[in-house]
Amino acid sequence: MPITPDHGDGFSPAATASQKISPIKPSGNGLGTEGTSDLFIHSEPDVRSKSGPTSVGRVGEMLEMEDLTKSSGYSPQVDRASLYDVDDEGSEKESFVIDRRDSNSVDPSFTLYTPDEERLVIKTFDRRIVLFIALLYMLSFLDRSNIGNAKIAGLSKDLSLTSSQYEWLLRAFYITYILFEWMTLLYRVIPPHMYVAICVASWGLVASLQSVAPSFASLLVLRAFLGISEAAFGPGVPFYLSFFYKRDELAFRTGLFISAAPLATSFASTLAWAIIKAGQSIPIAPWRMLFLVEGFPCVVVAVFAWYHIPDSPGTARYLSQRLRRVATIRLRNETESAGIEVEKRGLKWKEIWDTLKDPKCYLAAAMFFGCNVAFSSLPVFLPTIIEEMGFAALTSQALSAPPYLVAFAVVLSTAQLSDRYRHRSLFVIFHSLMAASGYAMMAIAGSQHATAAWRYAGVFPATVGFFSAITIIITWTINNQDSDSKKGTGVAMLNVIGQLGPLVGVNLYPDREGPYYVKGMSICAGFMAAVAVLAVCLWSFLAAKNRQAASSYRSVECDENDEDDGEVDPWVEDGKRIKPFEFML
Numbered sequence: 001m002p003i004t005p006d007h008g009d010g011f012s013p014a015a016t017a018s019q020k021i022s023p024i025k026p027s028g029n030g031l032g033t034e035g036t037s038d039l040f041i042h043s044e045p046d047v048r049s050k051s052g053p054t055s056v057g058r059v060g061e062m063l064e065m066e067d068l069t070k071s072s073g074y075s076p077q078v079d080r081a082s083l084y085d086v087d088d089e090g091s092e093k094e095s096f097v098i099d100r101r102d103s104n105s106v107d108p109s110f111t112l113y114t115p116d117e118e119r120l121v122i123k124t125f126d127r128r129i130v131l132f133i134a135l136l137y138m139l140s141f142l143d144r145s146n147i148g149n150a151k152i153a154g155l156s157k158d159l160s161l162t163s164s165q166y167e168w169l170l171r172a173f174y175i176t177y178i179l180f181e182w183m184t185l186l187y188r189v190i191p192p193h194m195y196v197a198i199c200v201a202s203w204g205l206v207a208s209l210q211s212v213a214p215s216f217a218s219l220l221v222l223r224a225f226l227g228i229s230e231a232a233f234g235p236g237v238p239f240y241l242s243f244f245y246k247r248d249e250l251a252f253r254t255g256l257f258i259s260a261a262p263l264a265t266s267f268a269s270t271l272a273w274a275i276i277k278a279g280q281s282i283p284i285a286p287w288r289m290l291f292l293v294e295g296f297p298c299v300v301v302a303v304f305a306w307y308h309i310p311d312s313p314g315t316a317r318y319l320s321q322r323l324r325r326v327a328t329i330r331l332r333n334e335t336e337s338a339g340i341e342v343e344k345r346g347l348k349w350k351e352i353w354d355t356l357k358d359p360k361c362y363l364a365a366a367m368f369f370g371c372n373v374a375f376s377s378l379p380v381f382l383p384t385i386i387e388e389m390g391f392a393a394l395t396s397q398a399l400s401a402p403p404y405l406v407a408f409a410v411v412l413s414t415a416q417l418s419d420r421y422r423h424r425s426l427f428v429i430f431h432s433l434m435a436a437s438g439y440a441m442m443a444i445a446g447s448q449h450a451t452a453a454w455r456y457a458g459v460f461p462a463t464v465g466f467f468s469a470i471t472i473i474i475t476w477t478i479n480n481q482d483s484d485s486k487k488g489t490g491v492a493m494l495n496v497i498g499q500l501g502p503l504v505g506v507n508l509y510p511d512r513e514g515p516y517y518v519k520g521m522s523i524c525a526g527f528m529a530a531v532a533v534l535a536v537c538l539w540s541f542l543a544a545k546n547r548q549a550a551s552s553y554r555s556v557e558c559d560e561n562d563e564d565d566g567e568v569d570p571w572v573e574d575g576k577r578i579k580p581f582e583f584m585l
Helices: 056-071 115-158 163-179 181-188 192-212 216-231 234-241 247-258 260-279 286-295 297-308 321-336 349-356 359-388 393-399 401-421 425-447 452-479 484-498 501-505 518-558
Strands: 040-043 080-086 092-099
Touching: 115 163, 115 192, 115 216, 115 234, 115 247, 115 260, 115 286, 115 297, 115 321, 115 359, 163 181, 163 216, 163 501, 181 192, 181 234, 181 484, 192 216, 192 286, 192 297, 216 234, 234 247, 234 452, 234 484, 247 260, 247 401, 247 452, 260 286, 260 393, 260 401, 260 452, 286 297, 349 484, 359 393, 359 425, 359 452, 359 484, 359 501, 359 518, 393 401, 401 425, 401 452, 425 452, 425 518, 452 484, 452 518, 501 518
Parallel strands: none
Antiparallel strands: 040 092, 080 092
């Protein structure tokens, strides 16, 4: 018996009367007709389409879908399915209903595209977007954190910097970074290919100019401008990736992006080691060469970014027209079941205001704050910490790399597991406690004046823990907002509040407390433990919201057969039955 899928369109295809038109044999369109004799086109009213009867000129596209579906190795047989033509922004232009015999599928998505096509779209975005964005983030992280390597390469000596002045160089970056993180919302206002290219060129130019800074004052100004240019890019990247991926696909892609940070840190340490070695035989100061070598390539990459970054799934030039439709429709199918509109470019101010009043955003931001205390402090001071454990400058640069390489691998595996099980809180709790144990280990070893090996061993769980926790917290924030305007606002709040953490973190390791930095390690351990507690609170809050929505939905379903009492059904929108938005725990 044929199974007719319910598309969530507000009507049952099997129950809707339609006009059956005799089979149409296309001619002159270059498409074969073999295997399409069971295809009938129906003209019928649709609650989402005002285009009226299907034009014969569109039949070729539907038959092309038939051929493409069969050639992909998956041929779903369904009685009826709505097919929508979409433009680059995801707007529906015309609807069709395809009638087939011997239905075996109950998944409405597969009536529009095959699993093979969806996998191809995802893999293409992974290769072309995520890896390129990760490269850009790696370059940005190199330019913000290499000042720690520059310090032990002679920066402090050449510019006669005091410990307080060095801390102000770090602080200046984060002050402007925080003040301009609202620019995350510009991903919805300015076409991303233009926006990203301008950001990359800006920070590349500023980072390069650090190599000719003659004094503390000039370097301070450049660090402030570097914070502005990087604030415009990095914080909004997970928000940008949500334009292309579903909720349960986002953690792994965010992990690929975030893991570029530990990879960049390990690369920076190795590169700094090579530059210091080369600086012994050339007249240029090693720290100046470091800023130039790591900064200027970004200016070149910005040109490529202009042409490579797509604005939306429908504008990805490396996808065929058919796959661009698939990329757009698959995301729309996820949102429509919860009654969420496909948004045009721009912002909805009411949704922004609602998000600013949302308590779960502040819980997530508090967690991000705690992680950033640790995240910002250790990468900047790790080379100095290792050097003051008794190792030479070259050795300390080399020993800075392994903890970040391990973190790179663990972040990816953690994000993949989080997506697979559609769960966030347990991973945040586990990795926060791991980071806390690493910092506690370094603090205890320092207080007991233990050997350097014990303190160095504690670096590994610390770096693995806070990088993994940050990845999941960012993804969790985006997952639990139901529109692009809310997602953008949530990410902006996360970063504006969370990035206050570095203002604390960069002050935890003053020179006078070296080489053990017991106080700084203890504070970081406390903050990471607090992150675990906050994750439990957010999990409890979201679980209660889910139970409340599910209870309301079930009570309405139970009353459906009762007499109409005139009350408005809260789960019907524009004539369509919608399901409550489910928060990811």
